[in-house]
Amino acid sequence: MSKITILSDIKSDKSFEEKLPNINHKEFDKVIQSRRSIRVFTKDKIPHDIIKKSLNNSLKAPTSSNLQTWEIYWAKSNIIKDRIVNACLSQPAAKTAKELFVFVSRPDNWKRNNQMMIDHLKNKENPPSSVLRYYQKITKIAYNQGFFNIFGFLKKIYVTVYGLFKVIPREPTSFNDMKVWSQKTTALACQNFMLSMRAYGFDTCPMEGFDSYRLKKILKLPKKAQICMVIGAGKRDPSGVYGKQFRFDNSLFIKEV
Amino acid sequence: MSKITILSDIKSDKSFEEKLPNINHKEFDKVIQSRRSIRVFTKDKIPHDIIKKSLNNSLKAPTSSNLQTWEIYWAKSNIIKDRIVNACLSQPAAKTAKELFVFVSRPDNWKRNNQMMIDHLKNKENPPSSVLRYYQKITKIAYNQGFFNIFGFLKKIYVTVYGLFKVIPREPTSFNDMKVWSQKTTALACQNFMLSMRAYGFDTCPMEGFDSYRLKKILKLPKKAQICMVIGAGKRDPSGVYGKQFRFDNSLFIKEV
Numbered sequence: 001m002s003k004i005t006i007l008s009d010i011k012s013d014k015s016f017e018e019k020l021p022n023i024n025h026k027e028f029d030k031v032i033q034s035r036r037s038i039r040v041f042t043k044d045k046i047p048h049d050i051i052k053k054s055l056n057n058s059l060k061a062p063t064s065s066n067l068q069t070w071e072i073y074w075a076k077s078n079i080i081k082d083r084i085v086n087a088c089l090s091q092p093a094a095k096t097a098k099e100l101f102v103f104v105s106r107p108d109n110w111k112r113n114n115q116m117m118i119d120h121l122k123n124k125e126n127p128p129s130s131v132l133r134y135y136q137k138i139t140k141i142a143y144n145q146g147f148f149n150i151f152g153f154l155k156k157i158y159v160t161v162y163g164l165f166k167v168i169p170r171e172p173t174s175f176n177d178m179k180v181w182s183q184k185t186t187a188l189a190c191q192n193f194m195l196s197m198r199a200y201g202f203d204t205c206p207m208e209g210f211d212s213y214r215l216k217k218i219l220k221l222p223k224k225a226q227i228c229m230v231i232g233a234g235k236r237d238p239s240g241v242y243g244k245q246f247r248f249d250n251s252l253f254i255k256e257v
Numbered sequence: 258m259s260k261i262t263i264l265s266d267i268k269s270d271k272s273f274e275e276k277l278p279n280i281n282h283k284e285f286d287k288v289i290q291s292r293r294s295i296r297v298f299t300k301d302k303i304p305h306d307i308i309k310k311s312l313n314n315s316l317k318a319p320t321s322s323n324l325q326t327w328e329i330y331w332a333k334s335n336i337i338k339d340r341i342v343n344a345c346l347s348q349p350a351a352k353t354a355k356e357l358f359v360f361v362s363r364p365d366n367w368k369r370n371n372q373m374m375i376d377h378l379k380n381k382e383n384p385p386s387s388v389l390r391y392y393q394k395i396t397k398i399a400y401n402q403g404f405f406n407i408f409g410f411l412k413k414i415y416v417t418v419y420g421l422f423k424v425i426p427r428e429p430t431s432f433n434d435m436k437v438w439s440q441k442t443t444a445l446a447c448q449n450f451m452l453s454m455r456a457y458g459f460d461t462c463p464m465e466g467f468d469s470y471r472l473k474k475i476l477k478l479p480k481k482a483q484i485c486m487v488i489g490a491g492k493r494d495p496s497g498v499y500g501k502q503f504r505f506d507n508s509l510f511i512k513e514v
Contacts, residue, residue, distance in 0.1 A: 017495045020458075021291055027284035028456035032314045032449060034278055055511050057289045059504055061448060062463050068505055076513045089424055116505060131499075167346055167468045176433045181465070183437050184485060187444035188463075191318060192289060195452065199285035201277075206319050206445075208438070211424045219514065228441060238274045242388075247316055248325055248373060254312050256333045257476060 031199045036241050038203040039093045041234030046098055046202050051233075054196035055101075061188035065139055067113045069182040070189050070228075073102040073219050080218060087214040088230055093205035096240075097232030102215060103190050107175070107182035108224035110143045142172070143181075149174055179226055186228040193231060203236040288456045293498050295460040296350045298491030303355055303459050308490075311453035312358075318445035322396055324370045326439040327446050327485075330359040330476050337475060344471040345487055350462035353497075354489030359472060360447050364432070364439035365481035367400045399429070400438075406431055436483055443485040450488060460493040 055072060063070065075081040081100055088094035117135045121127040145152030156173040163170065171177040194204040207230045215227050312329055320327065332338040338357055345351035374392045378384040402409035413430040420427065428434040451461040464487045472484050 015496055016498055016500045018291070018293065018498055018501075020493070021287040023287050023291075023456050023458070024281070024284045025456040025458075027281045028288050028453065029310075029314070030278040030280050031285050032317050032453065034275070034280075035317070035319075036275065037319050053286075056507060057286070059507060059510060060289050060292070060502065062292075062294050062451070064465050066503065068510065070510055072511050074511065074513050080514050087424055089426065113505070120503070120505075128499075163468065163470060167344055167471060169346065169466045170469050176436075179433075180437055180440050180483075184440050184444040184465075187441040188448045191445045191448035192452075194319070195449075196285065196289065199280050199282040201280070201282075208321050208441075209426045211420065212427050213420060214424060226437075236277070239272055241273055241275055242385075243273045244275075245317065246323065246377070248370070248377075250313060250316060253316060253325065253327055254329050254331065256331045257337050 027199075031195050035195060035198040036203070036245060037093070037205045038232075038234075038236045038240040039091075039096075039205055039242065040237040040240030041093075041096045041098055041203070041232065042237045044098065044235035046197075046233060046235070050197075050200045050202065051099060054193050054200065057196040058103075058189040058193040061185075061192045063185045063188070064181060065134075065142075066117065067110050067139070067143075068185075069106045069109050069113060070186040071104040071106055071225075072189070072193075073104065075100040075102070083218045084215065084230065087218060088207055088210045091207065091209060093207055093232045093240075094230065096234070096237070097205070098234035099232075101193070101231045101233065102219060103186050103193075103228040103231060104219070104221060105179070105182035105186035105226045105228045106224075107178035107226065108222060110139075110178070110182075114139050114143070142169070143178065145173070145175060145178065152177075175224070183226055183228055190229050190231065197233055201235075202233055203240075205232045206230075207232065284456075288452050292452060292455045293460070293502060294350070294462045295489075295491075295493045295497040296348075296462055296499065297494040297497035298350075298353045298355055298460070298489065299494045301355065301492035303454075303490060303492070307454070307457045307459065308356060311450050311457065314453040315360075315446040315450040318442075318449045320442045320445070321438060322391075322399075323374065324367050324396070324400075325442075326363045326366050326370060327443040328361040328363055328482075329446070329450075330361065332357040332359070340475045341472065341487065344475060345464055345467045348464065348466060350464055350489045350497075351487065353491070353494070354462070355491035356489075358450070358488045358490065359476060360443050360450075360485040360488060361476070361478060362436070362439035362443035362483045362485045363481075364435035364483065365479060367396075367435070367439075371396050371400070399426070400435065402430070402432060402435065409434075432481070440483055440485055447486050447488065454490055458492075459490055460497075462489045463487075464489065 085094045121132050152173040159170045212227045342351045409430040416427045469484045
């Protein structure tokens with residue numbers, strides 16, 4: 001097995017520069033500070049251009065190896081919406097939500113997306129060779145777990161032994177690891193979405209209390225697809241915030257080492 | 258076993274209102290649009306107040322059941338930093354980073370944090386009864402997997418049978434589910450951090466290509482702790498962006514149903 005060096009040697013062959021904007025960070029801080037999980041929404045509509053803008057903002061989140069193993073289902077039909085509300089145990093944040101979005105992670109799509117990435121690179125005039133090599137070799141070793149996880153199991157043995165002597169990336173070596181990998185990427189998109197809705201004057205509630213089996217059936221998703229979060233959105237009803245945001249003291253979580 | 262209704266009936270007993278700020282969403286969009294994964298940083302320092310502000314912004318992300326099973330390690334000692342760079346295979350985004358942060362998910366801390374939440378509620382004058390009940394009963398059923406996952410296994414049987422007839426939240430019923438649960442929450446905090454750094458004029462690179470075993474040893478973390486991401490931060494070097502952000506067409510991921 002060749003040396004696994006996920007992301008350690010991916011680089012572009014030519015330079016590229018992006019102009020950075022001046023940003024008023026106070027506006028950003030207001031977004032962060034005023035975002036709360038809202039459990040009751042008013043009947044006000046969310047303009048569709050704001051929804052589209054926020055969905056677009058979601059997919060600007062970083063995504064592992066740029067493999068974009070995420071999907072967002074926007075429940076526009078009332079029948080689907082009612083069924084999703086039901087699968088969320090009819091909790092107020094779902095029931096009163098003007099719009100409902102299901103963020104889904106698709107670890108099962110990594111191979112399709114990897115091939116699409118190769119096709120995209122090959123269509124370019126001078127595809128950067130190290131990037132092409134990355135998608136043709138490295139990701140295929142990193143994310144492939146093989147039939148019945150046999151390759152993942154072999155990788156696990158390999159990294160355990162090799163790792164005794166040298167630094168080596170260890171995960172993913174199972175479908176459970178693939179789930180974690182893809183769910184993390186999808187969660188980054190969720191956070192972009194929630195902040196974006198807030199920036200545009202609307203609010204959200206991320207929900208994890210749902211019947212994942214039923215949700216997958218409603219959305220006609222395969223077994224390996226994973227529901228990340230259901231996000232209810234709308235205009236904040238004053239009764240929808242249950243109190244001041246409470247966090248334990250930061251010193252419990254932020255460690256300087 | 259009592260009916261599992263994670264989050265479906267948590268509510269406050271008294272009303273609370275928060276004044277919403279007016280936000281210039283253009284500033285927020287600039288943050289989203291200019292955030293890129295930066296693979297080379299300059300030697301410029303990041304003022305510590307900006308780091309502290311961004312760490313604080315991280316922990317304002319929503320967290321499942323408000324159990325805050327996250328931790329952030331800020332590598333301040335050069336020895337620790339060098340060891341983390343090494344565990345990240347010395348990739349440029351780590352090696353050139355002015356500051357390194359390891360975002361860790363701690364599914365193993367749910368019980369401690371749940372008890373802290375109960376203690377916090379009991380210290381209040383009139384603790385909202387439904388919230389107290391939530392942490393005294395519901396979360397204990399939802400997140401407890403028992404010795405050798407026995408309770409999780411029993412829950413899995415229960416939800417599978419009960420779920421044939423009625424809507425029921427299904428996960429988490431194993432430590433693997435707990436990993437996904439806690440990693441999602443931690444990823445939300447990661448995204449807040451990366452956006453916050455950008456809003457303050459600095460940049461980041463989230464890394465998953467690392468030796469998780471060595472990282473845990475460096476940070477003296479127990480086996481059950483999970484590394485979510487290592488995030489390098491600093492001032493963007495023009496050579497640190499490898500090209501225009503590339504995403505497949507949104508229609509592949511955003512589905513109106």
